[in-house]
Amino acid sequence: MALSPLELRHLRMLAALRETGSVSRAAQMLCLTQSAVSHQLRALEEHYGAALFERKSSPPSFTPVGKRLLRLADTVAAELRATEAEIQQLVGAGAGQLRVAVECHTCFDWLMPAMDRLREHWPEVELDLVSGFHTEPLGLLRSDRAELVILHERPADTDVALHPLFRFEIRALLARGHALAARPWLEPADFAAETLITYPAPDDMIDVIRRVLRPAGVFPRRRDSELTVAIVQLVASRRGIAALPGWAVAGYVERGYVVERPIGPEGLFGELYAATLPAAATLPYVQDFITVIRETSFLTLPGIHLLGGADG
Amino acid sequence: MALSPLELRHLRMLAALRETGSVSRAAQMLCLTQSAVSHQLRALEEHYGAALFERKSSPPSFTPVGKRLLRLADTVAAELRATEAEIQQLVGAGAGQLRVAVECHTCFDWLMPAMDRLREHWPEVELDLVSGFHTEPLGLLRSDRAELVILHERPADTDVALHPLFRFEIRALLARGHALAARPWLEPADFAAETLITYPAPDDMIDVIRRVLRPAGVFPRRRDSELTVAIVQLVASRRGIAALPGWAVAGYVERGYVVERPIGPEGLFGELYAATLPAAATLPYVQDFITVIRETSFLTLPGIHLLGGADG
DNA sequence: TGAACAACATGAGGCACATTCATGGCTTTG
DNA sequence: CAAAGCCATGAATGTGCCTCATGTTGTTCA
Numbered sequence: 233m234a235l236s237p238l239e240l241r242h243l244r245m246l247a248a249l250r251e252t253g254s255v256s257r258a259a260q261m262l263c264l265t266q267s268a269v270s271h272q273l274r275a276l277e278e279h280y281g282a283a284l285f286e287r288k289s290s291p292p293s294f295t296p297v298g299k300r301l302l303r304l305a306d307t308v309a310a311e312l313r314a315t316e317a318e319i320q321q322l323v324g325a326g327a328g329q330l331r332v333a334v335e336c337h338t339c340f341d342w343l344m345p346a347m348d349r350l351r352e353h354w355p356e357v358e359l360d361l362v363s364g365f366h367t368e369p370l371g372l373l374r375s376d377r378a379e380l381v382i383l384h385e386r387p388a389d390t391d392v393a394l395h396p397l398f399r400f401e402i403r404a405l406l407a408r409g410h411a412l413a414a415r416p417w418l419e420p421a422d423f424a425a426e427t428l429i430t431y432p433a434p435d436d437m438i439d440v441i442r443r444v445l446r447p448a449g450v451f452p453r454r455r456d457s458e459l460t461v462a463i464v465q466l467v468a469s470r471r472g473i474a475a476l477p478g479w480a481v482a483g484y485v486e487r488g489y490v491v492e493r494p495i496g497p498e499g500l501f502g503e504l505y506a507a508t509l510p511a512a513a514t515l516p517y518v519q520d521f522i523t524v525i526r527e528t529s530f531l532t533l534p535g536i537h538l539l540g541g542a543d544g
Numbered sequence: 545m546a547l548s549p550l551e552l553r554h555l556r557m558l559a560a561l562r563e564t565g566s567v568s569r570a571a572q573m574l575c576l577t578q579s580a581v582s583h584q585l586r587a588l589e590e591h592y593g594a595a596l597f598e599r600k601s602s603p604p605s606f607t608p609v610g611k612r613l614l615r616l617a618d619t620v621a622a623e624l625r626a627t628e629a630e631i632q633q634l635v636g637a638g639a640g641q642l643r644v645a646v647e648c649h650t651c652f653d654w655l656m657p658a659m660d661r662l663r664e665h666w667p668e669v670e671l672d673l674v675s676g677f678h679t680e681p682l683g684l685l686r687s688d689r690a691e692l693v694i695l696h697e698r699p700a701d702t703d704v705a706l707h708p709l710f711r712f713e714i715r716a717l718l719a720r721g722h723a724l725a726a727r728p729w730l731e732p733a734d735f736a737a738e739t740l741i742t743y744p745a746p747d748d749m750i751d752v753i754r755r756v757l758r759p760a761g762v763f764p765r766r767r768d769s770e771l772t773v774a775i776v777q778l779v780a781s782r783r784g785i786a787a788l789p790g791w792a793v794a795g796y797v798e799r800g801y802v803v804e805r806p807i808g809p810e811g812l813f814g815e816l817y818a819a820t821l822p823a824a825a826t827l828p829y830v831q832d833f834i835t836v837i838r839e840t841s842f843l844t845l846p847g848i849h850l851l852g853g854a855d856g
Numbered sequence: 857t858g859a860a861c862a863a864c865a866t867g868a869g870g871c872a873c874a875t876t877c878a879t880g881g882c883t884t885t886g
Numbered sequence: 887c888a889a890a891g892c893c894a895t896g897a898a899t900g901t902g903c904c905t906c907a908t909g910t911t912g913t914t915c916a
Contacts, residue, residue, distance in 0.1 A: 238552070240552055241874090254891095255893065264874095264875070265876055267875075267893090270894060272875095297634055300631055315613065315616040322608050323592060566863075568862090568863065576905090578865095580903075581864095586865080
């Protein structure tokens with residue numbers, strides 16, 4: 233019909249801009265550089281001869297033209313989604329099984345919302361959680377007990393399809409007024425005299441032990457609890473210190489229940505990956521799930537960094 | 545949202561495929577090669593794992609998946625159109641003036657439908673027809689008496705924006721059983737003893753005279769009439785022969801009122817162009833008009849060939 | 857029946873255009 | 887006031903779409 237430089241990519245970009253509230257974050261969500269998004273915006277604004285949003289205000293307020301394009305983006309996205317769903321039905325590819333195995337406790341924080349959204353999009357897919365912790369998670373894929381595994385380490389195997397998710401900082405949690413809270417960051421030795429409060433899991437699964445304390449020859453007492461709230465409670469009442477993902481405790485820190493410090497001068501960072509068999513990686517609902525995980529996590533977890541896109 | 549290789553280009557392609565009824569014609573309409581459209585189709589079918597339409601049948605019948613995508617294409621196209629219209633209103637670029645000057649009589653056949661469609665799309669644009677024939681049509685642009693001129697010859701001037709429209713064959717029209725109808729094609733000399741029936745216009749404006757007869761030194765008697773029907777009538781009743789665009793008389797020929805023959809062994813071809821001032825070429829409704837002309841002409845005029853696209 | 861033709865498929869390669877890279881200006885924050 | 891975000895912009899780069907050339911199939915004439 234009419235020649236228009238408008239493409240779906242632009243609509244997706246505008247939606248991401250609204251969701252994330254900034255050009256750079258939108259770029260991350262789209263697996264692009266900030267520059268690319270900026271160029272796209274400029275091209276659109278040039279074409280319509282009007283600004284699309286007010287840059288100097290956060291959250292950015294869209295102009296009427298911008299709002300109209302966003303409305304288009306929404307309706308088109310909805311139509312697109314409906315179409316693809318119907319087509320999957322027609323082709324018979326809409327049904328299937330997706331069993332997800334998880335290595336880390338905190339993962340449930342973002343996994344549940346993601347699974348909910350997937351259930352909406354793919355009602356015909358049997359979605360299961362493979363519970364319990366396994367020494368060799370990739371074995372679950374090969375023995376056909378799971379279609380997707382969440383890992384907190386890049387596996388050595390190259391015969392599985394790896395989908396980078398995001399990167400986050402693991403920070404030490406201290407009671408207010410704790411002696412160590414005076415330091416700008418914590419050294420491994422600082423843990424020696426403390427009780428380390430963790431989730432119930434083998435040492436190997438706990439990043440701060442595997443990657444910081446054990447290499448330094450430090451083996452503090454351990455105490456564990458299933459619930460993040462309980463861990464925070466124990467820390468606050470000076471029964472020990474913990475090392476948790478920043479997003480998991482941001483709320484408690486903000487409210488002043490506890491304080492947090494980096495681990496080591498550069499901080500300690502964890503990364504999460506999803507792994508599937510190569511064959512499963514081509515299934516549309518698996519691809520959709522990866523995308524949904526990245527998006528929901530990025531939007532709900534503060535301070536995380538998406539992996540595998542245009543920037544590290 | 546979901547990563548989908550589907551882009552607007554694909555939807556436009558499918559719509560064109562439906563309108564034109566064939567891959568190659570769709571390609572022409574999209575200003576692409578047949579190969580490009582074929583590749584696009586293959587990519588889509590590969591992605592959805594299903595055929596989109598039955599190739600060996602004309603008109604091509606779409607599979608359920610193809611039909612569903614076409615429905616999407618229609619709704620998205622409508623949404624897109626509505627959005628752009630609203631934005632033009634917001635920006636204030638929806639209003640303007642478009643005076644069209646025409647050189648040839650038959651042009652009205654396709655110009656009227658195109659102007660009707662433009663009026664729908666751009667209700668705020670003042671659409672006028674500059675009547676009468678002018679010796680120097682480009683002068684109308686420079687003296688600001690028209691925004692767009694239809695030409696049947698590539699102008700020498702390079703300071704106007706030229707928009708190629710389409711190419712068509714001009715064929716000789718003869719009464720059934722006419723002596724010349726025995727020939728596979730007509731030579732210039734064949735016109736010498738005949739009366740040439742034309743529209744009322746100077747010799748310069750009549751392609752067969754300017755490009756065939758005059759160069760050959762042949763100057764047949766002339767007789768003219770305003771209406772195509774009347775010309776056909778005169779030819780049928782053996783008052784003379786005519787030379788008209790194939791599309792303009794296809795109906796009469798099909799019904800057997802008259803017969804047609806190529807002019808010269810290779811045939812005589814006419815080409816039509818639209819010209820505007822460079823500034824006017826950037827106006828959205830002018831661009832839209834060009835597109836609309838090409839599309840409506842291509843869909844309604846039999847045997848024409850779009851110009852300026854991926855193929856000559 | 858076969859040749860000529862039309863329509864579509866397919867692989868390789870070129871080229872346009874979106875994206876990245878590198879940098880600078882601007883605002884915010886401690 | 888330094889330091890860090892955030893965004894804009896020009897030039898370089900690379901990816902993917904399209905074209906080109908050719909092969910294949912189906913169709914229409916002698």
